[in-house]
Amino acid sequence: MVAQRLPPEPKGAEITAPALYARRREFLARAGAFIGTSAGLGAGLTWLSERGGVSSGPPGTPPAPPPAPFGQASPWSPLTPSPFSVPRGEATAFDAVTTYNNFYELGLSKSAPARNAGSLRTAPWTVRIEGEVHAPQTVDVDDLTRWFPLEERVYRMRCVEAWSMVIPWVGFPLSSLLARVKPTSHARFVQFTTLLDPEQLPGQTSAVLDWPYVEGLRLDEAMHPLTLLAVGLYGTPLLGQNGAPIRLVVPWKYGFKSCKSIVSIALTRERPKTTWAAAGPSEYGFYANVNPAVDHPRWSQGSERRIGKLERIDTLAFNGYADAVAHLYGGMDLTQNF
Numbered sequence: 001m002v003a004q005r006l007p008p009e010p011k012g013a014e015i016t017a018p019a020l021y022a023r024r025r026e027f028l029a030r031a032g033a034f035i036g037t038s039a040g041l042g043a044g045l046t047w048l049s050e051r052g053g054v055s056s057g058p059p060g061t062p063p064a065p066p067p068a069p070f071g072q073a074s075p076w077s078p079l080t081p082s083p084f085s086v087p088r089g090e091a092t093a094f095d096a097v098t099t100y101n102n103f104y105e106l107g108l109s110k111s112a113p114a115r116n117a118g119s120l121r122t123a124p125w126t127v128r129i130e131g132e133v134h135a136p137q138t139v140d141v142d143d144l145t146r147w148f149p150l151e152e153r154v155y156r157m158r159c160v161e162a163w164s165m166v167i168p169w170v171g172f173p174l175s176s177l178l179a180r181v182k183p184t185s186h187a188r189f190v191q192f193t194t195l196l197d198p199e200q201l202p203g204q205t206s207a208v209l210d211w212p213y214v215e216g217l218r219l220d221e222a223m224h225p226l227t228l229l230a231v232g233l234y235g236t237p238l239l240g241q242n243g244a245p246i247r248l249v250v251p252w253k254y255g256f257k258s259c260k261s262i263v264s265i266a267l268t269r270e271r272p273k274t275t276w277a278a279a280g281p282s283e284y285g286f287y288a289n290v291n292p293a294v295d296h297p298r299w300s301q302g303s304e305r306r307i308g309k310l311e312r313i314d315t316l317a318f319n320g321y322a323d324a325v326a327h328l329y330g331g332m333d334l335t336q337n338f
């Protein structure tokens with residue numbers, strides 16, 4: 001395994017997928033509209049029911065279902081709004097969220113996952129809940145969406161590559177599922193594993209990473225109310241490129257922690273060997289908390305490029321969720337535990 005597998009921070013136009021760049025004028029118009037409604041990134045955890053502008057996918061990408069306005073025309077409506085959301089008016093456009101992706105199992109470029117997601121069969125789909133739990137079980141993802149009230153959570157998403165989005169996820173707290181399966185007193189970590197099937201995820205035939213993709217959290221991080229299992233975004237079921245049918249979302253950590261297309265959630269005694277931390281331990285830590293004070297060895301983490309906007313913005317400690325999560329790391333040296 002070699003480090004430096006994520007590309008260096010892209011510059012200028014490279015940051016936006018070609019199809020999106022061609023529609024730059026549309027983005028500019030949207031950015032202007034958002035400036036008028038946004039309460040700003042530092043606004044904290046407030047719920048506003050502003051609606052983000054959306055459109056269908058750009059030419060050349062697979063047709064995507066039209067996103068539903070909040071609370072309407074959703075297969076899951078009514079969705080419960082969440083006090084953990086940032087204003088929906090800040091949301092990145094639907095077509096950017098669904099065509100500018102990292103999902104190495106579906107290709108290494110940002111546009112490849114949307115092009116290649118057709119090979120991923122997302123139904124039927126089961127998730128194994130295993131390891132240190134009193135009620136291990138294999139559950140259909142449809143049952144999961146019936147067990148727990150689905151919420152819309154509009155979260156900031158910050159990639160370690162220094163780009164970011166704001167995404168209106170649909171999902172339920174991981175803590176609800178963990179409470180139901182009852183971790184044993186030995187459980188200290190939670191390990192998430194992506195589907196291993198090179199036929200459906202052809203990128204797994206390349207040795208770019210060790211497959212399957214594995215991520216992990218400490219149990220208290222997993223139980224935190226912000227930690228979400230997402231099954232949709234913009235009111236519609238997740239598309240393959242975004243990690244259908246179920247993925248993790250941990251908004252205060254770099255995006256690589258948010259494991260896609262999950263088939264196993266295992267409670268463990270030992271810290272899981274996670275994919276990126278194993279691939280490049282000096283570059284990608286287990287904690288991966290968004291931290292503008294700790295640069296990536298090859299680029300600054302002090303600022304980020306918000307997809308769809310022109311200007312770079314300052315990166316916030318814990319991606320703006322410090323009030324909610326900083327206490328989890330009391331007494332830890334976050335420059336060492338990066």
Ligand code: MTE
Binds near residue numbers: 100
């Ligand atoms: N999960 C799997 N299985 N494979 C991946 O390549 N990429 C990660 C994360 N989850 C990845 C993954 C990275 S680096 C990021 S930034 C986010 O997914 C991107 O999520 P998005 O494409 O839905 O925005």
